[in-house]
Amino acid sequence: MKAQLSKEDLLKAYRKMREIREFEDRVHVEFAKGTLPGFVHLYSGEEAVAVGVCEHLNDLDRIASTHRGHGHCIAKGVELEGMMAEIYGKKTGTCGGKGGSMHIADLDKGMMGANGIVGAGPPLIAGAALASKLRKDGSVGVVFFGDGASNQGTNFESMNFAVTLDLPMIFVLENNGYAESTSPKYSAKVGSDNIADRARGFGMPAVTVDGNDFFAVYEAAGEAIERARKGGGPTFIECKTMRYFGHFEGDAQTYRPKDEVKGARANDCPLKRFAAAVTSAGLVEAAELEAIDKSVLDQVEKAVKAAEAAPQPDLDALMADVYVSY
Amino acid sequence: MARKIMFKDAINEAMRLEMERDEKVILLGLDVAGAAGTDQPRDAWGGVLGVSKGLYPLFPDRVIDTPISESAYIGAAVGASACGMRAIGELMFSDFMGVCFDQLYNQAAKFRYMFGGKAVTPVTIRTMIGAGFSAAAQHSQSPYSMFAHVPGMKCIIPSNPYDAKGLLAASIEDDDPCVFFEHKALYTMKGEVPEEHYTIPLGKANIVQEGKDVTIVALARMVQFAEKAAKKLAKDGIECTIIDPRTISPMDWNAIYSSVEKTGRLVVVDESYDLCGVASDVCGHVAQNVFGALKAAPQMVTAPFVPTPFASNLEAAYLPDANKIEAAVRKTME
Ligand SMILES: Cc1ncc(C[n+]2csc(CCOP(=O)(O)OP(=O)(O)O)c2C)c(N)n1
Numbered sequence: 047m048k049a050q051l052s053k054e055d056l057l058k059a060y061r062k063m064r065e066i067r068e069f070e071d072r073v074h075v076e077f078a079k080g081t082l083p084g085f086v087h088l089y090s091g092e093e094a095v096a097v098g099v100c101e102h103l104n105d106l107d108r109i110a111s112t113h114r115g116h117g118h119c120i121a122k123g124v125e126l127e128g129m130m131a132e133i134y135g136k137k138t139g140t141c142g143g144k145g146g147s148m149h150i151a152d153l154d155k156g157m158m159g160a161n162g163i164v165g166a167g168p169p170l171i172a173g174a175a176l177a178s179k180l181r182k183d184g185s186v187g188v189v190f191f192g193d194g195a196s197n198q199g200t201n202f203e204s205m206n207f208a209v210t211l212d213l214p215m216i217f218v219l220e221n222n223g224y225a226e227s228t229s230p231k232y233s234a235k236v237g238s239d240n241i242a243d244r245a246r247g248f249g250m251p252a253v254t255v256d257g258n259d260f261f262a263v264y265e266a267a268g269e270a271i272e273r274a275r276k277g278g279g280p281t282f283i284e285c286k287t288m289r290y291f292g293h294f295e296g297d298a299q300t301y302r303p304k305d306e307v308k309g310a311r312a313n314d315c316p317l318k319r320f321a322a323a324v325t326s327a328g329l330v331e332a333a334e335l336e337a338i339d340k341s342v343l344d345q346v347e348k349a350v351k352a353a354e355a356a357p358q359p360d361l362d363a364l365m366a367d368v369y370v371s372y
Numbered sequence: 373m374a375r376k377i378m379f380k381d382a383i384n385e386a387m388r389l390e391m392e393r394d395e396k397v398i399l400l401g402l403d404v405a406g407a408a409g410t411d412q413p414r415d416a417w418g419g420v421l422g423v424s425k426g427l428y429p430l431f432p433d434r435v436i437d438t439p440i441s442e443s444a445y446i447g448a449a450v451g452a453s454a455c456g457m458r459a460i461g462e463l464m465f466s467d468f469m470g471v472c473f474d475q476l477y478n479q480a481a482k483f484r485y486m487f488g489g490k491a492v493t494p495v496t497i498r499t500m501i502g503a504g505f506s507a508a509a510q511h512s513q514s515p516y517s518m519f520a521h522v523p524g525m526k527c528i529i530p531s532n533p534y535d536a537k538g539l540l541a542a543s544i545e546d547d548d549p550c551v552f553f554e555h556k557a558l559y560t561m562k563g564e565v566p567e568e569h570y571t572i573p574l575g576k577a578n579i580v581q582e583g584k585d586v587t588i589v590a591l592a593r594m595v596q597f598a599e600k601a602a603k604k605l606a607k608d609g610i611e612c613t614i615i616d617p618r619t620i621s622p623m624d625w626n627a628i629y630s631s632v633e634k635t636g637r638l639v640v641v642d643e644s645y646d647l648c649g650v651a652s653d654v655c656g657h658v659a660q661n662v663f664g665a666l667k668a669a670p671q672m673v674t675a676p677f678v679p680t681p682f683a684s685n686l687e688a689a690y691l692p693d694a695n696k697i698e699a700a701v702r703k704t705m706e
């Protein structure tokens with residue numbers, strides 16, 4: 047599997063994962079200073095899912111994201127500077143400062159938006175996939191959603207809809223073990239530990255993979271996306287992963303065992319695992335990864351400085367863009 | 373003098389007292405206890421902003437965490453209430469109404485009428501409203517007029533801790549479907565609240581203050597802004613009556629009409645929109661019913677007709693405030 051990825055691909059994937067990690071860790075630090083507005087939900091720890099999937103996609107392929115959307119945005123190619131400025135509510139933000147963390151979207155990149163409504167993504171991507179199918183352009187739609195969101199009626203309806211219409215759609219479930227403070231052991235009992243088992247009942251192929259293993263995600267997504275591009279219909283991929291911060295910034299996390307995150311950071315970090323795999327296989331030098339680390343750190347620092355310096359939106363932006371014409 | 377507690381604690385206390393009084397009262401919602409299915413102690417959250425914290429240990433069978441399935445659990449609150457329970461369904465943010473609205477507007481609201489007066493559905497939906505937190509377009513709305521537009525649902529919008537406790541108790545005890553809107557900016561507002569159980573009748577406005585020149589009708593957080601504006605205007609000799617309707621369905625029309633008959637001037641302040649909203653509705657009713665008393669055109673102070681923006685400067689421009697209210701009042705005095 048690893049051999050199928052060129053060295054260039056490997057370095058690119060690692061860079062994306064590092065960008066997500068540094069971006070999120072920095073937002074965490076800035077938020078703690080009390081300078082950032084609004085609700086912020088961070089993706090640190092789940093990098094291999096977004097990147098493992100999006101490495102197969104191009105700008106014609108659409109994704110829908112969640113409240114925890116920064117990782118999906120970065121993986122889909124949204125520029126870091128615009129994202130950071132958006133989180134700061136600045137004019138130079140991806141959405142001109144009008145959306146914020148929970149609504150970053152870049153339609154040119156096929157990124158249909160982070161989303162404040164849990165379970166809003168699956169129907170939207172069913173529509174994107176329907177458009178792909180009718181246009182016959184070989185593009186696919188991918189929806190990312192959480193274990194909590196998997197209980198939303200929109201998700202069940204969309205699974206049936208995608209199977210009924212044989213849509214080029216991939217359901218990517220990010221099972222990070224919590225919906226706010228609630229475990230899927232309570233809220234998503236499926237007779238097994240795998241929520242993917244539900245999808246099989248709808249009549250689509252479904253797999254559960256180690257979501258902290260970039261290569262496992264990459265392989266499962268590659269198979270599903272290729273099948274969808276060839277007209278083979280939808281697939282469901284459940285990725286078991288872990289979020290490193292609270293549900294949102296400010297969450298005291300009393301519902302988690304003390305050392306859960308510490309242990310995961312030490313032993314199951316998707317970036318560390320990736321680095322160990324590629325260096326021990328002799329595919330990449332450790333120094334090359336370190337160079338990426340350093341370069342990404344600079345990139346994030348630059349994005350923060352630019353966001354801080356940027357102006358707020360002009361006041362006439364308030365009334366603009368409610369309609370195309372009115 | 374009664375003790376002072378926060379708005380959110382007043383809500384908590386109303387739920388606790390109702391659950392003590394009546395074992396048919398149950399609470400359903402997302403993380404209303406918290407930590408379900410984990411190895412850690414329950415009651416970890418008590419709702420997203422801690423409003424129901426402490427209820428689970430008292431009523432472990434009746435404080436029920438649900439999957440993120442609003443259609444199912446809000447609908448179940450309706451169904452259980454139609455079958456003898458008195459359920460409180462917590463819809464975290466009113467912005468999420470879209471995910472479950474059928475269970476409210478086609479089901480709960482219509483049972484009694486459609487079934488020839490035979491059904492009783494004493495469900496209460498608690499839900500957050502309000503901008504001002506940089507929570508952007510999907511977590512800042514105040515869509516109560518959409519609920520109030522439906523015959524069969526009562527809409528309650530408290531503006532202070534005392535009213536919150538008494539109105540929530542009344543809503544829970546009421547035999548009709550009630551939707552109770554909690555402005556998140558008010559959660560930490562402190563006020564005098566008696567410790568014992570009490571109710572405030574639904575459909576009865578609160579006259580916050582009386583003045584001879586202008587009637588200001590304001591809801592929820594806007595009441596504070598109206599008071600601020602009135603204080604400033606008083607310095608210039610302009611005396612305002614402030615009416616907080618507290619419920620918009622039923623609406624206490626008599627309180628508004630009789631005040632406008634005295635003042636001849638009306639300003640309606642609403643954090644929601646003017647188009648098809650509470651402000652236009654109040655102006656319309658006043659124009660139809662006490663037109664002869666009006667000395668000036670009624671004024672509406674509302675949010676502009678745009679989604680709630682994220683950036684703090686845009687959000688500040690979006691929200692009604694004391695200055696905008698003051699300007700509207702002065703306009704009626706020209
Ligand atoms: C319709 C709706 N219901 C509830 C919420 C509040 N909420 C935001 S995120 C969240 C938990 C989502 O859990 P999950 O899908 O597992 O995603 P994770 O946060 O773990 O990434 C909840 C309940 C919401 N935003 N929208």
Ligand SMILES: [Mg+2]
Pocket residue numbers: 192193194220221222223224225226
């Ligand atoms: Mg989750």
